[in-house]
Each structure stands twice: as structure tokens, then as C-alpha cells.
Amino acid sequence: MRDHQTNASLRNPKDIANAFKDYYCSLYNLNKDPCTHQTTDIEINDFFKGIHLPSIDSTTLQKLNSPITNVEVEAVIKALLMHKSPRANWFSDEYYKAFTTLLIPKLVAVFNMAAKSGTFPSEMLQAVIVILPKPGKDPTLPQNFRPFSLLNADLKIYAKILANRFMEITPSLIGLDQVPRGRCSEECLPGFRKSVREGYHPCCYNCAPCSEGEISNHSDSKSCKKCPENEWPNKAKNICIDKVNEYLSYEEDILVLFFSVTSVIFATTSLFILGLFVWFRRTPIVRANNRNLSFILLLSLILSFLSVFLFLGRPVDITCMLQQVTFGVPFTISATSILAKTIMVFIAFKATRPGSSCRKWVGVKLPNTFMLFCSSIQVMNCILWLSISPPFQEYDMDSYPGKILIQCNEGSVIGFYSMLGYMGFLAAVTFVLAFMVRTLPDSFNEAKYITFSMLVFCSVWIAMIPAYLSTRGKYMVAVEIFAILTSSAGILMCMFSPKLYILLFKPELNTKKTMLGKRML
Template sequence: MNDVVEQDPQARCNEPCSMGYRKGPTEGIHACCYRCVPCSDGEVSNITDSDLCHKCPDDHWPDERKVKCIPKTYDYLSYDMDIMTQVFYVISILCSAVTLSILTLFILFRDTPVVKANNRTVSFILLTSILLSFLCVFLFLGRPVDITCMLRQMSFGIFFSIAVSSVLAKTITVCIAFKAAKPSSYWKKWVGGNFSSSVIIICSSVQVLICVIWLSVSPPYQEYDMDSYPGKIIIQCNEGSVIVFYIMLGYMGFLAAVSFVLAFMVRTLPDSFNDAKYITFSMLVFCSVWIAMIPAYLSTRGKYMVAVEIFSILACSAGLLGCIFIPKCYIIIMKPQRNSKKHIIGKSNHDIIFQ
């Protein structure tokens, strides 16, 4: 006689819940009846008919089946993983090379009228600050750490303030030069390199002071954002004091606005002084980029927020370089006959101011 294996009867209203699900209550009266509910985001279940799902650690995330926890991926502007980083890298290198070439050209032709017009020293300072602005992009690329978080915003703010202060100094030079060309003018005593240098030093020192206060009160630091994007840990820079950050941007915008208004007012001066036209265009580009950048910056997160700021830095720097210096380079290289004091004096009834 064969042995009969007895089995406990199992009464079920539904099939067992598979892994990745948990039991959920139903409105039925039978205790054996339940429904299978998928585990919530960030939770897993690795047994059949589980009563509960278990939350993954902060640095882990469920796999597609919600059966096990897997490490979250780190998200930042990586040199190896992001095509954006490589594009920004190449653009920054090329723009830096062009800026350095223009600076070298201006040094070689430093005694010619086109370079000497409207204060060549200020032009050298402006070119150097534009070059440093292109190079500071590298502080925004790669994995952020505390030191790069502090340096990236400070360097960007200071270098751009020097650049915009130089543009403001060039604009004031144009105004003074035109007024000083009149006989017995009161403005003659303001003509000279010391006045332009003072404008740059004073305006830039205010931005340096803002950055020092920022570092003293609440400096930027590295942080891990684990909640903004599922399955990713965003490595980013916390700006510390957001108020001081926007004060820095606001001051830079104020300098740009003043430069734009002054350059726009004197844009119709005689040809000897038409550097104001190029300054007007450059400040128009500068202001337009930053006005468009602010809403885009506030509406993005993580590496895309950084990408918006990098694009703005590159666009503004390229705008300053192209609008102010490319026309001068064209004259130096392509129209050398126009790069003479005789030509400029003959073209205008006013004497150009050489520094």
C-alpha cells in the first residue's frame, strides 16, 4: 500500500505576490484575500508574498524589478561621460587661443594708432581678463570639490568685473577724449592712464570685497543631492549664501548697464572715437545673454544648471572679444594703410587721444 502524503489545504483568492510587490488589503471579508501592490519608489521586496517593502539606503536605488538595491550613479559634468563637457572644453581652448593671439598681436603693434587709441593699457587689461574668463570655465568642468566650488564663482565674478570695468573705463575715455579735444577744455586734466586705471581698480575692488564677504560669511561647498533625480546622486556646489551670490551678479549687471548707457549715448561721435559703437554692441550682447541666462539658470538642476552658466560665460566673453577687438584686428591685418596717425587725423577734425 502506497504511502499517502497529506498536504495542508491552501485556499487563495489570488496568486501569490511575486518579488517586487507586497500584500495590500482588500475590501473582502476573507483573510486569505489580498491584492498585490508594487513597491513604492525607493523600496524593494525580494521574497514572495511579502507583507512589507524595504526602503533602500540613501545611496542606493531599486533595480527595474524592484527586487534588489543597486548603487546610484553619480551625475556631474564628467570629462569621460558627457559630450557637453568635451564641447565646452574644446570651445574654451579655442577661444583662449584666439584671445591670446589677439593679445600677442596688440603687443606687437602696440605703437600703432589703432592699438594706442582709447588707451592701450586698458585694452591689454581687458584682453587678459577675457582670457582668464575663458580659462575659468575649467573650474566648472569635472567633479566638483570644495576648493573648486569656492574658486569657480569667485574667479568668474572677479574676472568678469575686471572686464566690464575695463569696458566702462574705455567708454569714459571716449567721452573725456571728445570733450578734451575742444580748446581750453576743463576735461584735459582728466586725460591720462591714471584715471582709467583708477576706474578699473575701484570698480573691481567692490566685487573683490563682495567675494571676500561671501567667503567669510558662507562660502560655497560641495554637496550631494540624492532626491532631485531618481537613481542619481548629483554632485554639485552649494552656493552657500545665495543672497551674496545674486549681489555679485547684480553688481556685475550694474556695471554692464552703466557701460551700455554711456556707450549708447556717445555712439554717434566722429569716426576717430567710434570705439563706442563696438562697446555698445558688446554690452548689448553681454546684457542680453545674462538676462536670458537667469530664468534658464533657475529652472534647471544639477549639471544642466552648470552648463547654462558655462554657456553664458563663453557667450559673454566671446561677445566682448568679437565686438571690441575683431574690427581692430581687421584693420591691423587687412587694412594696414588705415593704421597710421596721418590717416586718422585726416579723417577726423578732432585729435585722437593717445595713451
């Protein structure tokens, strides 16, 4: 190595270091010694006097001066590049990534203390200067080396945090005339990114819109960044906004009002019919074909109508668990009550024949036992379902862009469809049996009403299943609610409207003689 002034040969490492120091101190021919002179605030202010500079408002200034947060430090550490040279403190970027959790609180405390006091710890201001020879130059002269300063990693993290803060306001402070750009390309606005134009200079590029779920928030962005899982780009694709939560909301969906009013009307109607049947419980029309089964059927229909309210509003774990159970069990009780009525129609007809062995089965014991047994199967199925894999609240963020579907996951698909399947089996058996006995004498023609009610029930649920499987979110819930209300209303109207008509408008037909004759409607 040679001295750049005297051209003397240097071999001592200390002399070589001093030669580099002297060279860089005299590199800029200033009146003041650059190695000893410290620029004062007065000199800085004098330099900017008379220069018009853009200013920022107090709110932005307060945001820039706000304390550094854990989130900012963590974001910078995550963005550190791997396999770089160790810094002045000899800690590599890999060290900061490996011990992020431990280092973040300490770094935040140091950064905020330094910002408050206006001074940094001396270790943070140290730098290791590494010199690399310029290719093709004489390696014995200091001016033919390029110096690189390896700053303390803590200081680089702090500087990057400040740079990130300034990036939000620099577009409003720096004009387009201060940014060099190629003449062959227009500015790529926020929401777009630069795209390589094949066969042209790198300064020439196309502007491609950000892909779905991505944004760019500054001009001439080289790439777009993906929004967090719970956020979605706005129309301009320059900021991420919260995704819309979708469920059957009391505040926003007119369907909720419709379902609520319909449910209350039918539940009230069922309660009115139940009260009417209790009032006329000793009359022939109510006693015909087991009045206890009619009372149980009406109570189960009331519960079915009211179960709709568990499907409305924002789903939570407890409502998800209660939804299917409070709908499945009452429906099963309704189906078994109707099936028990159908069996009693058949047995009662057979018992009228002389010497029939069916006489011993006539009474309330058989239908009550049958109904209790069939309903207990569904109850056990629901208990098993809730014990092994109960329904739970689910956030579906992928089905629809920009929306979070808040819905209930059935938990066990087998449990859900076994519940529906069992109800369908009971309805099918009831329909077939009622259809077979529909031609019995008029005295026992309640089988016709049962046939119509089961026809409505089966038609609704057969049509509901493909619609249920082809929809998602609140529309899937709306399909199930519609099926519950329609099938329950069909049973209520088909089973009880003829008797209700006699009780209210044709009381003269409500006699034992009429019930045993052939004038039954």
C-alpha cells in the same frame, strides 16, 4: 494541582514541578526516555538516508558559515520588539537597545567563538518555562496548561542572525508546493506586496507594486522596505542598487568636450590677439583709447575662458570656492575696463573743444584708477563671501529619483547674487553711456563697438538667469558655462575684430592720419 496519572492532589511546589516534568516527558510515547536520551548525529543521518534534499553550492555555504559581523548583530537588536517579557537571563529587549554600542563587540566575539568551537556557554542554553492555563479547561491538570519557554536573549539574537542568512536561500530550496496558499490569489512576486482585498477572507489579497524608493526581495511580501538614502530600487524593485552620481563628467558627457574645446579655442584666440597687440603696440590703432586697458581686457577675457575648467568634472570644496571667484573677478575687470574705455571716449571728445576743462583728465591715470577702484569692490565682496559662507560640495539626493546630484552649493545666496548684480550694474552703466556717445564723430566711434559688446553681454545674462534658476545639477552648471563663454566671446569679437581686421588685412589704414580722420571702421 493533581497528578495526571494517579489523580492525587499536590500542594508542594516541588511536587507540582515534578508533575509537569513527568507529564511533558511522557507526552510523546517514545521507546526511549525523551528526558534522558540525546539524539546522536548517526541517528540524524540515518533518518535522512534515502531522502532527496536540495543542496547549496560551496559559495553559498561559505557565506552561511562566514563569521558574524557587527552589522548583523546591530540589525537584529534594532528589530527587537519592546515591552516583552524578560528572558532567561532576566535582561529585557530594552536593555539590549539601550546598550547596543557596548554589547555588539562582546556578542560578536561570543557568537563567533561558539560557532568555531561548536558549543555555547551553558548560560545561553538555559530557558525559563512559563505555563499558562488553556481557557475553559480544568486548571488542576498539567495537560490543560500551555508551556512557553523564555530563551536566553543572546541565543535568540544568534538564532535570528542565522534565520536572516537562511532567508536569502530558502526560496531556492523550498518549493511552492510546500507553502500553503489560498486558491483565490496568485503569488505576489518580488517587487510587489500583499494588499488587503476588501470583503474577502484574509487569505485572499491583491498584489500591489512597491512604492517609489521601496523593494521587496521575496514572494508574498507583506510589506516593502525602503532603500537606504544612497540607493534606489532596480526596475523589478526586488533589490536596491547604488544611485547614479550625476555631474559634468569628462568620461560620460559630450558637453564637457564641447565646452573644453570652445574654451581653449577662445582663450588661444585671445592670447593671439594679445600677442598681436603687444607686437603692434606702437601703432595708432593699438594706442587708440588706452592700449593698457586693452591689454588688461584681453588678459581678463583669457582668465574668463579658462575659468570654465573649474566648472567641469566632479565638484569638490576647493573647486566650488574657486568657481565663482575666478569667474566673477575677471568678468568685473572686463566690465570696468570697457566702462573706463567708454568714459575715455566721452572725455576725449569733450577735450577737443577749445578751453575745455576735460583736458586735464585725458591720460592713463584716470582710467587706471577708476578700473582699480571698481574692481576692488568686487574683490572685497568675494573675500567677504568666502570668509562668511563659502560655497561647498553638496549631494542632492531628492531632486531626481535614482540620482545623486553632486553640485556646488553657493553657500551665501546674498554673496552670489550680489556678485552677479554688481557685474550687471557695471554692464548696464557701460551700455547706457556707450549708447549715449555712439553718435560722436568717426574718430571716436569705438563707442559703437562697446555698445554692441555690452548688448550681447546683457542679453546673454538676462536670458541665463531664468534658465539657471529652473534647472538642477549638471544642466544648471552647463547653463552658467554657456553664459560665460557666450558673453566673453561676444566682448572679444565686438571689441577687437575691427582692429584685428585693420592690423592683418588693412595695414595701410593703421596710421595716425587715418585715426584722426573720418575713415575709422
